[in-house]
Amino acid sequence: MMLDERKIRILAAIIDDYIATAEPIGSRTIARKYHIGISPATIRNEMADLEELGYLSQPHTSAGRVPSHKGYRFYVDFLLPSKKLDDFEQATIRQIFRRRINEFEELVKEAARVISKLTSYTTIIMGPQMETMFLKHIQVTRIEEFKGLLLMVTNYGTISHHIIDIPQNFSDSDLIRISNILNTNLTGKTFSDITNDMMDEIKNEIIEYDKTLNILMEILLENLADAQDNSQVISTGSSKMLEYPEFQDVEKAKNFFSLLEQHDLIMKALRSSSKPNTITVTIGNENPCIELQDLSIVTANVSIDEKDLGIFGIMGPTRMKYSRVISILEQVTDYLVKTVSTKL
Amino acid sequence: MMLDERKIRILAAIIDDYIATAEPIGSRTIARKYHIGISPATIRNEMADLEELGYLSQPHTSAGRVPSHKGYRFYVDFLLPSKKLDDFEQATIRQIFRRRINEFEELVKEAARVISKLTSYTTIIMGPQMETMFLKHIQVTRIEEFKGLLLMVTNYGTISHHIIDIPQNFSDSDLIRISNILNTNLTGKTFSDITNDMMDEIKNEIIEYDKTLNILMEILLENLADAQDNSQVISTGSSKMLEYPEFQDVEKAKNFFSLLEQHDLIMKALRSSSKPNTITVTIGNENPCIELQDLSIVTANVSIDEKDLGIFGIMGPTRMKYSRVISILEQVTDYLVKTVSTKL
């Protein structure tokens, strides 16, 4: 059975209402609040149909109806009211990009904070995949008599620095020479390209700088390990979730927070659900990972000319203000892409 | 009335038990579990005295006793069992400092994580006060044809970097000259010393580099503002709090999490309660800030030769495993001080 016009209106009303109130909705409520022009009894019949078709479910026999995941899916695919952001929201978002933030990471973090603030859901940001990240610049510079800084800049504009010891007999021009050698050998290489073998080759090339180079190599390699470990998942606004009735049960809240700490799970979930340059909605059990099955995730994959910059994910109860979240996410990623392509 | 030997033993038993169980303790339980050699009736009398003296209180008439803040204070001041860390704990702590972490900030963050893991309380770290922080090194370096990096290193070893644009006509030696000028003029200055006036002076000194310098100045000033805003308060392990019966009420949990987000409050609390090179315990209502009054905070102020490196704070319910927390904190700060003085 296809959904006719009237069924769709009723479904939309139920989902809208449930998203707003988190309470099961009965036929009478719909008749009263949404003016569909038919009696509760008729609505009841329609609701029974919708339930049979799998779009609704009942917590218990004598309760109202609640949207099922299939219901949400239909809603998201066909019924999303296009939500215009109001002036305040627009302004709040624009503000992030007005500020002179030159570093990509900071910009993204700030964007995540603002998204959480506007949506009241948890925002997760995840850096680009290691495989597509390569070194753009590597340099050793002296900051004190026997202390130096190893600087690495990737194609995504992320910068990492490590303090290193510089042996006594090294002059500034030695450092410059080492920098040059590292640069010519390593720029353009992805982190996974840089293996011990490659290091050994370079070492051979400049056998005279042996000792320092060894240290640099070690540090560099360690840093790689760090970058891979540091499962770059950052979340903000998690405490907001405690506001929702879905998390009133402390057990549920605890599960949510411990989930957030399992970065590998989160990474897998975001990666698997997001597609390049689109906003994707994953509802409850559509997520392969069971821990996430009573949450929804809206992901936006930010990329510029095939260059994957990272993923924003917004996590909330399945009863999520989808249209609002999507609008905000669209707006933010738009600005972000614009800013990055012009400024950075 | 002074506390005699027997009262003290009873008080200690009650507090130990309450810290372990979070349940009010009755006279019979004490007689059974702790072998003081007197009957419940006698214990009852003593407990009534202790209550009258303000060391205990009763949730309701027919419940057992619960320690009051005054009771905890007495316990912390006079009764703390000196707790030896076991091998596992020792090893876990040592491990942080074995790893080659060259940067102070990373080291401290890692230490905080370990403290949270071992204690199951929330650990807060707070950077040194801005007033005591000064520039040790400042430098502009090129990372791409028209992109440079402004590097600033402070006396605490913290490093901040900002990507800047480099105008076309600037050669590498220009950058070195600018770096030198900035260095001679700004190193040793605290962030608050560096005013616009000072910037103007430097600008005058090298009028020919005018334009770039202007940008650098702006960026530098902005960075200062950031550093001051970014109320450097970082907390870890907050989700652990949901395990405790004190936070089973979602309302309480929400309060706690929103408290954690009020960095200014936290900063004030940590600053006011911590003393140089000591571990301080602040119990419940001893804290001037009402939001913190049913929590306890143990703070450790880490400093080396008057140089204030920052504060660790451990927050938990007033029913906190004080001796354990103190031992762990002692151990960690010890190692930290040692590591910093030798390595960094």
Next chain:
DNA sequence: TTTAGCACTCTCGGTCTTAGAGTGCTAAAA
């Protein structure tokens, strides 16, 4: 001074009950 005994108090966890919301079905109305 300590302790046994006892009446008393308060909470916590069940059971019971009722009001309310909502349903599905049937039969009448449109």
Next chain:
DNA sequence: TTTTAGCACTCTAAGACCGAGAGTGCTAAA
């Protein structure tokens, strides 16, 4: 044929009630 009014039925949430259990304070005896 479709819609709707009416009604019996179901289920939950909230309140009332009750008894067990833990703990107290007091009194009087050891």
